[in-house]
Amino acid sequence: QVQLQESGPGLVKPSETLSLTCTVSGGSIRSYYWSWIRQLPGKGLEWIGYVDYSGNTNYSPSLKSRVTISVDTSKNQFSLKLNSVTAADTAVYYCASTADGFSWGQGTLVTVSS
Amino acid sequence: DFVMTQSPDSLAVSLGERATINCKSSQSVLYSSNNKNYLAWYQQKQGQPPRLLIYRSSTRESGVPDRFSGSGSGTDFTLTISSLQAEDVAVYYCQQYYAAPYTFGQGTKLEIK
Numbered sequence: 001q002v003q004l005q006e007s008g009p010g011l012v013k014p015s016e017t018l019s020l021t022c023t024v025s026g027g028s029i030r031s032y033y034w035s036w037i038r039q040l041p042g043k044g045l046e047w048i049g050y051v052d053y054s055g056n057t058n059y060s061p062s063l064k065s066r067v068t069i070s071v072d073t074s075k076n077q078f079s080l081k082l083n084s085v086t087a088a089d090t091a092v093y094y095c096a097s098t099a100d101g102f103s104w105g106q107g108t109l110v111t112v113s114s
Numbered sequence: 115d116f117v118m119t120q121s122p123d124s125l126a127v128s129l130g131e132r133a134t135i136n137c138k139s140s141q142s143v144l145y146s147s148n149n150k151n152y153l154a155w156y157q158q159k160q161g162q163p164p165r166l167l168i169y170r171s172s173t174r175e176s177g178v179p180d181r182f183s184g185s186g187s188g189t190d191f192t193l194t195i196s197s198l199q200a201e202d203v204a205v206y207y208c209q210q211y212y213a214a215p216y217t218f219g220q221g222t223k224l225e226i227k
Contacts, residue, residue: 104166
């Protein structure tokens, strides 16, 4: 079964861009779709979007104007960029393989604060 | 968008007893070409990522104990834990992956009575 690991800064300043990378191991990124999901503190789960190995994407309408998800097949990685962040974007961000249900990475807390 | 509504929001069950969580979708998640429901259940323990328990409404993920079962079709689904164990304390989420944007229920917090 594939394993996923998120990486990136844990602190981002307001109005800047949040950037995270997910490294896929134990399988090829050419399988499945690959999603980003976030969980606001003490809250439920919000799907952000997905990418496939060709770079085709689908984003949540509520975040679409600020989100870019991309894939790097040579590194078996995919990435999330969320621009113009505010404190409301503080959350645990998860990456997940997307097939019949999601299989999740451990998650990484990103705090938006000056 | 598909709105997923779980009930109850919280639940307290005695050890060894049955726990039942319901999930209702605002639209059918049954894919007519293969008669499969694109509905998953997850378990999230404190401080951990969600864990896939059930997919396609009723198929247990590898390694999931058989006391967990899923049922339902179309818009109404149920997760049942047949005999509650202490390690089952968690928040449980349903999710539709029939169509993007994929959406989750609000979660059901399961505790020991």
